Amino acid sequence: MDIPYSPRKNALIGALPMEEWLRLISHLEPVAMPLGDVLYEPGQVLRYAYFPVNAIVSLLYVMANGASAEIAVVGNEGMVGTPIIMGSETSSCRAVTQSAGYGFRIRASLLKQEFKTRPSIASLLLRYTQALITQITQTAVCNRHCVLEQQLCRWLLLSLDRLECTELTMTQELIANMLGVRREGVTEAAGKLQKQGLIRYSRGHIKILDRAGLELKSCECYQVVRREYEKLFPPRAF
Amino acid sequence: MDIPYSPRKNALIGALPMEEWLRLISHLEPVAMPLGDVLYEPGQVLRYAYFPVNAIVSLLYVMANGASAEIAVVGNEGMVGTPIIMGSETSSCRAVTQSAGYGFRIRASLLKQEFKTRPSIASLLLRYTQALITQITQTAVCNRHCVLEQQLCRWLLLSLDRLECTELTMTQELIANMLGVRREGVTEAAGKLQKQGLIRYSRGHIKILDRAGLELKSCECYQVVRREYEKLFPPRAF
DNA sequence: TATCTTATGTGGGATAGCGCACAGTGGGGC
DNA sequence: GCCCCACTGTGCGCTATCCCACATAAGATA
Numbered sequence: 009m010d011i012p013y014s015p016r017k018n019a020l021i022g023a024l025p026m027e028e029w030l031r032l033i034s035h036l037e038p039v040a041m042p043l044g045d046v047l048y049e050p051g052q053v054l055r056y057a058y059f060p061v062n063a064i065v066s067l068l069y070v071m072a073n074g075a076s077a078e079i080a081v082v083g084n085e086g087m088v089g090t091p092i093i094m095g096s097e098t099s100s101c102r103a104v105t106q107s108a109g110y111g112f113r114i115r116a117s118l119l120k121q122e123f124k125t126r127p128s129i130a131s132l133l134l135r136y137t138q139a140l141i142t143q144i145t146q147t148a149v150c151n152r153h154c155v156l157e158q159q160l161c162r163w164l165l166l167s168l169d170r171l172e173c174t175e176l177t178m179t180q181e182l183i184a185n186m187l188g189v190r191r192e193g194v195t196e197a198a199g200k201l202q203k204q205g206l207i208r209y210s211r212g213h214i215k216i217l218d219r220a221g222l223e224l225k226s227c228e229c230y231q232v233v234r235r236e237y238e239k240l241f242p243p244r245a246f
Numbered sequence: 247m248d249i250p251y252s253p254r255k256n257a258l259i260g261a262l263p264m265e266e267w268l269r270l271i272s273h274l275e276p277v278a279m280p281l282g283d284v285l286y287e288p289g290q291v292l293r294y295a296y297f298p299v300n301a302i303v304s305l306l307y308v309m310a311n312g313a314s315a316e317i318a319v320v321g322n323e324g325m326v327g328t329p330i331i332m333g334s335e336t337s338s339c340r341a342v343t344q345s346a347g348y349g350f351r352i353r354a355s356l357l358k359q360e361f362k363t364r365p366s367i368a369s370l371l372l373r374y375t376q377a378l379i380t381q382i383t384q385t386a387v388c389n390r391h392c393v394l395e396q397q398l399c400r401w402l403l404l405s406l407d408r409l410e411c412t413e414l415t416m417t418q419e420l421i422a423n424m425l426g427v428r429r430e431g432v433t434e435a436a437g438k439l440q441k442q443g444l445i446r447y448s449r450g451h452i453k454i455l456d457r458a459g460l461e462l463k464s465c466e467c468y469q470v471v472r473r474e475y476e477k478l479f480p481p482r483a484f
Numbered sequence: 485t486a487t488c489t490t491a492t493g494t495g496g497g498a499t500a501g502c503g504c505a506c507a508g509t510g511g512g513g514c
Numbered sequence: 515g516c517c518c519c520a521c522t523g524t525g526c527g528c529t530a531t532c533c534c535a536c537a538t539a540a541g542a543t544a
Contacts, residue, residue: 069387072466077390079383094376095369096478100383100470124365131333138332141379145317145338148386149307152315152426155500179521188390190502195522211510211521228310232338240334393530417491428532433492449491449540 015112018059019085020136023241025128032122032129036112041065043177047088047103054098056113057089063109064170066186067101077151077188078163080143081106083170085237090137092116093123093130106186107167107176135240142236146229151188154227157197159187161226164207164216166233174216180209201225253350256297257323258374261479263366270360270367274350279303281415285326285341292336294351295327301347302408304424305339315389315426316401318381319344321408323475328375330354331361331368344424345405345414373478380474384467389426392465395435397425399464402445402454404471412454418447439463 015036016022016029024032041047041063048054050070058065065088067079079101082088091099122129150159163186167176180198184191198214201207206221207214216222223230253274254260254267262270279285279301286292288308296303303326305317317339320326329337361368388397401424405414418436422429436452439445444459445452454460461468 069383071387071391075391077387079386090379091376093372094379095373096376096474098477100380100474127362134331135333137375138329138334141328141332141382142338144379144382144386145307148317148382148389149309149315149426151386151389153309153313181521188387191522192503192524193501195524196501199523209522236334236338239336419491429491430493430533431531433494437493447492 013061013110015059015061017061017084018112019241020087020132021059021112023132028126028129032114035114035118037114039111039113041105041109041111043105043108045105047105048099049102050100051098054089054092054116056115057087057092057119058111058113059087060084060111061109062172063105063111064107064167065103066106067103068186069101075188076185078186079147080140081166081170085170086136086140087133089116090140092119093133094137107171107178139237139240143233146233150227150229154229156187156189156193157200158225158227160194160197160201161222162230163187164214165222165226165230168216168219169234176214177212178214179212251299251348253297253299255299255322256350257479258325258370259297259350261370266364266367270352273352273356275352277349277351279343279347279349281343281346283343285343286337287340288338289336292327292330292354294353295325295330295357296349296351297325298322298349299347300410301343301349302345302405303341304344305341306424307339313426314423316424317385318378319404319408323408324374324378325371327354328371328378330357331371332375345409345416377475377478381471384471388465388467392467394425394427394431395438396463396465398432398435398439399460400468401425402452403460403464403468406454406457407472414452415450416452417450
């Protein structure tokens with residue numbers, strides 16, 4: 009398989025000091041991440057951690073009755089598999105590729121070893137985990153207090169930040185699953201956004217026309233997550 | 247001040263190997279934790295980490311418009327101040343004492359030092375942080391999908407697990423703030439639970455009469471959090 | 485004991501989102 | 515070029531929760 013991306017296009021890998029990067033390079037295995045790909049199931053032992061490059065992965069919780077809710081989203085700014093470094097064998101969420109692309113993976117045992125022995129790697133991954141905690145926190149808040157239209161804006165922006173382009177391939181049905189709401193609700197909210205000229209969509213393709221407008225319509229939850237990330241990973245550090 | 251509890255009554259402190267415990271003991275400072283005590287505000291630099299013994303602390307997010315939502319709750323099973331070890335100076339939540347009691351605190355700089363140099367301490371605190379992530383995750387899910395009555399059951403059970411007795415001192419107004427709902431909603435839900443003989447309350451005092459019944463009425467979210475904790479901290483390890 | 489404060493109970497109208505049913509439609513497969 | 519299926523649009527009744535206003539009551543205070 010030919011991967012047209014360097015692992016360093018993932019921000020975590022890219023932020024590694026040269027020495028650590030040279031150590032890790034041989035352990036990073038390129039992987040295709042097709043849409044719908046399940047990286048791990050709840051309760052299942054995590055065998056790999058994943059570093060997306062241009063794919064987006066959703067951490068999705070599925071309840072006993074089948075209802076679902078996205079807890080957080082991971083793109084090239086992060087890593088899928090934080091429980092590995094936190095000392096847990098498993099996750100209570102399913103990790104599923106929400107936007108197809110490529111990434112790199114590393115064996116859990118190796119990552120654990122690196123984490124334990126290399127302080128700069130440990131520090132980097134812990135800071136990322138803290139950013140993820142902020143995102144999960146804000147998901148909880150947003151689920152409680154924000155109306156669907158705002159939540160949709162937040163969701164679109166979070167996805168957009170993790171893509172190179174301004175178009176997402178994503179049906180309203182799938183978005184509804186992520187947000188844990190009805191498909192019809194997404195149809196209505198997306199219709200409003202389209203009328204306002206913020207987005208344009210048709211049959212599984214959503215084009216963002218006015219990013220700034222979306223940010224204005226969104227609740228504060230998006231900005232909180234973004235600012236925390238920027239605080240933990242100041243651009244100068246890269 | 248005379249503190250009638252040992253730091254080891256906090257489960258994390260209690261789980262430390264003897265050697266580590268002896269190192270830490272002189273750095274642990276007893277603190278009273280009165281009701282409503284604010285341990286830290288969002289954005290404020292964390293100067294101490296807190297290990298509650300018989301107090302309960304809520305991690306509360308407050309939105310720009312004043313709406314609030316409890317993200318997680320910490321009692322003698324855990325620590326307040328996980329961002330310290332994760333490499334963040336601040337938290338996006340307010341930490342406020344929800345049930346008065348005692349605890350111990352340690353300076354952030356010292357904790358950070360211990361975390362970096364003592365693997366057994368690091369492992370313990372990371373596993374706790376993972377348990378906290380699970381709790382936050384479940385809060386997000388619960389906020390999305392569970393009805394108020396179930397959420398109230400979950401909340402009562404989480405509090406009960408962190409207390410020695412079966413009575414909480416807590417008005418419906420305060421519970422409403424934690425759950426991020428109206429006070430009237432709590433009145434209604436609590437009224438139902440009382441009619442069913444599960445609890446009895448009056449003017450700020452809630453007595454749990456039938457714990458098993460509450461667990462049945464609760465959504466799955468409570469059990470998920472509890473089981474994850476038990477998995478990360480198997481009773482035998484203590 | 486009288487009063488006052490704080491906690492709890494209740495009701496009515498508004499609204500967001502759900503569940504269900506079904507209608508339209510566009511694009512890919514044949 | 516046609517058809518079909520997946521995606522989207524829409525309507526309707528229902529429920530949980532919200533917002534607001536006010537009634538009641540239990541304990542604290544004097």
